[in-house]
Amino acid sequence: MTASAPDRAPSASFDRAVLVFNPGKPGMAARINELQRELSAGVPDLQIDLLPTDFAGHARDLARSAAATGRPLIVSVSGDGGYNEVVNGVMDVPGSRAVCTVLAAGNANDHHRSMPAKPLPEAVREGRVRHIDLLRITFGEEQPAQVHYAHSYIGFGLTPLMAIGIESGGKGKFLELLSVARTLSHLRPFELVRADGATARFDSLILANISRMAKYGTVSESGGPDDGRFEVVTLPHSGRWKMALMTLRAVTLGLGNQPSVSSYAFTTRDAVPCQIDGEVRHLPAATHVRVESAKGALAVI
Structure with missing residues (x-):
């Protein structure tokens, strides 16, 4: 499927990147460390917050809290189910300025496969935000x-x-x-x-x-x-x-x-x-x- 044209100019910025992830998933610690290094090297001024989940459904709570303030980029390091929790957490906050993305770390990863992808530091530097539909x-x-x-x-x-x-x-x-x-x-x-x-x-x-x-x-x-x-x-x-x-x-x-x-x-x-x-x-x-x-x-x- 084709993605929409950018809805916001490249000058768009985020006040922080919020990484939501399940720390109990095998290999997740190394994945998060690598992602932190890549973001720090590619976008050195960007604040990075780590939000590990403690239980099923926790990602929604964490995303809701993050989406309530500022202009966060909320990164779900997960599969489709984890990303669903993050999306619903953001949708719990009317008028939120949060922007979402997912980095595949699950079994199916259908959404990640269906959307155009760039390395995260490059996408953050460009700051091109588009809007997609939800069901x-x-x-x-x-x-x-x-x-x-x-x-x-x-x-x-x-x-x-x-x-x-x-x-x-x-x-x-x-x-x-x-x-x-x-x-x-x-x-x-x-x-x-x-x-x-x-x-x-x-x-x-x-x-x-x-x-x-x-x-x-x-x-x-x-x-x-x-x-x-x-x-x-x-x-x-x-x-x-x-x-x-x-x-x-x-x-x-x-x-x-x-x-x-x-x-x-x-x-x-x-x-x-x-x-x-x-x-x-x-x-x-x-x-x-x-x-x-x-x-x-x-x-x-």
């Missing part, structure tokens, strides 16, 4: 509603089950393939009631702000992360062979152009797993879900 997902119709943001995708059915299977089955290409095969054999379809009252039965539903997902393949050849729309990739319930062929096509040729929308709403008829940027949660039956494109919501480099 805003609202659960329930009561007030206050539960609102969450996704930087890359939201998946129902197949994608979260694949993530659960891979996590329990182990990392590595061979183990991951075995896990995916087991997932396909145990997949159960789910039903959604759309806003028009029609019922649809799916094996998989993906709402994507990016073109490629590491555990699924190329899901779309159209759209961009800044066009105010997202792609809807559906797999109606069918036989196992058809589902396997679609998955094979996604990881080899890609699925081609997909329909895009600015909002998508439904109510779950069954309990269904949901994956938001790599993190899995389970939705009970009769949950109202609305996904909207939050155009230009996140400032990034």
Whole structure:
């Protein structure tokens, strides 16, 4: 996908770089030390703050606090799930002047793969900030509603089950393939009631702000992360062979152009797993879900 033109002139500056990371991840200490050296050499006047996380969800708290003051560049040294926490922390602060970026340190790193990348010191020196869309997902119709943001995708059915299977089955290409095969054999379809009252039965539903997902393949050849729309990739319930062929096509040729929308709403008829940027949660039956494109919501480099 193509990125937007810069929204801010190269004179834009940050008052500090805030590195958010999980210190318990293997190799993270060396990665952070190297990153500090690179930033100090490339941008010697830049203040660098280190914010290690202590527990799941802590990155959101740390990002929220950092985003509340000044003009920070918040760097998530993580995978998609860690970056999701950082993004939601920034979105918790209305009017924040924070700018985000992610340095891949996870398993899938879908967002990092889908965005243009430069060495961080070079990007900081240039100071070119652009705005990308987020997916805003609202659960329930009561007030206050539960609102969450996704930087890359939201998946129902197949994608979260694949993530659960891979996590329990182990990392590595061979183990991951075995896990995916087991997932396909145990997949159960789910039903959604759309806003028009029609019922649809799916094996998989993906709402994507990016073109490629590491555990699924190329899901779309159209759209961009800044066009105010997202792609809807559906797999109606069918036989196992058809589902396997679609998955094979996604990881080899890609699925081609997909329909895009600015909002998508439904109510779950069954309990269904949901994956938001790599993190899995389970939705009970009769949950109202609305996904909207939050155009230009996140400032990034």
